[in-house]
Amino acid sequence: xxxxxxxVSGWLTGKEMDRRGLxxxxxxxxxxxxxxxxxxxxxxxxxxQDWQDLVADPIxxxxxxxxxxxxxxxxxxxxxxxxxxxxxxxxxxxMVDCIxxxxxxxxxxxxxxxxxxxxxxWGSISTAPWAMAYPAAIVGWPYPEGVRVHPxxxxxxxxxxxxxxxxWSIRKRPQPDGTIFWWYLVLGGGARFIIEFWRINPPVAxxxxxxxxxxxxxxxxxxxxxxxxxxxxxAPAARAVGGARPEAASPEARPPAARSR
Numbered sequence: 646x647x648x649x650x651x652x653v654s655g656w657l658t659g660k661e662m663d664r665r666g667l668x669x670x671x672x673x674x675x676x677x678x679x680x681x682x683x684x685x686x687x688x689x690x691x692x693x694q695d696w697q698d699l700v701a702d703p704i705x706x707x708x709x710x711x712x713x714x715x716x717x718x719x720x721x722x723x724x725x726x727x728x729x730x731x732x733x734x735x736x737x738x739x740m741v742d743c744i745x746x747x748x749x750x751x752x753x754x755x756x757x758x759x760x761x762x763x764x765x766x767w768g769s770i771s772t773a774p775w776a777m778a779y780p781a782a783i784v785g786w787p788y789p790e791g792v793r794v795h796p797x798x799x800x801x802x803x804x805x806x807x808x809x810x811x812x813w814s815i816r817k818r819p820q821p822d823g824t825i826f827w828w829y830l831v832l833g834g835g836a837r838f839i840i841e842f843w844r845i846n847p848p849v850a851x852x853x854x855x856x857x858x859x860x861x862x863x864x865x866x867x868x869x870x871x872x873x874x875x876x877x878x879x880a881p882a883a884r885a886v887g888g889a890r891p892e893a894a895s896p897e898a899r900p901p902a903a904r905s906r
Contacts, residue, residue, distance in 0.1 A: 646758030651676050654744075654751035661743040661816065669731055675744065678725040686721015738822035741879070745829035746812040752833070753805035759796035768795025768843040795843040804836035819879035823870060830867030834860040 659672030680791065730740045759766050761779070763782025776793035780786045812825050838860035846854035853861075 650751035650754035654747035657747040682725025683718035683722035687718030741826040749809035768797035821877040834863035
């Protein structure tokens with residue numbers, strides 16, 4: 646499901662890059678670096694959070710199929726993709742607007758993998774009609790028979806699909822570059838902050854988990870940038886020459902990687 650999430654994200658990013666007059670063929674490069682940085686960052690965050698497990702079984706901890714932390718992946722993927730954007734001389738704000746809806750749907754699909762594998766990100770004990778058990782969880786099931794919990798991976802799946810639907814619906818509106826990404830930070834961070842109340846992560850500050858603290862930071866950044874750019878002029882619409890993408894009109898206008906193909 647993680648692989649499917651990356652593939653779908655790459656396809657959506659490419660379509661949006663083409664629509665905005667960028668070279669959509671570079672979307673696969675962005676996905677590659679998102680995967681490299683995201684997986685490395687998510688595992689590093691998990692190792693830092695559970696360093697006792699790392700000391701007890703370093704090989705098992707590092708190469709386990711579980712223990713991928715979303716916000717660690719967000720940071721790692723963000724840095725890697727930002728480096729790739731800079732390397733190909735692409736406009737950063739316009740690119741993150743292309744990527745934001747794809748990030749939401751990729752996150753949603755990845756949570757289906759969490760649900761199927763039972764990698765430990767379920768919620769607290771529940772008697773809700775949709776509550777369930779994970780007896781075959783890859784990290785082990787700590788509860789006796791008959792105990793059920795909130796299936797929080799599915800909560801996140803539906804929440805992030807809703808975020809994707811909203812971002813995809815507003816992408817063609819006249820608005821300053823970066824607006825869709827700032828909305829992603831607000832809505833994605835808000836979704837995780839709320840769902841975290843049903844999860845079992847320990848509090849780290851003011852009765853909030855580390856994911857909630859990081860969510861508040863992303864929400865604050867998003868709200869700040871939305872307010873700061875509220876009066877800015879909308880980005881000009883991309884124009885193609887002769888029915889081709891704008892970068893095809895002149896070799897100098899195309900990213901270096903595209904010219905070298």
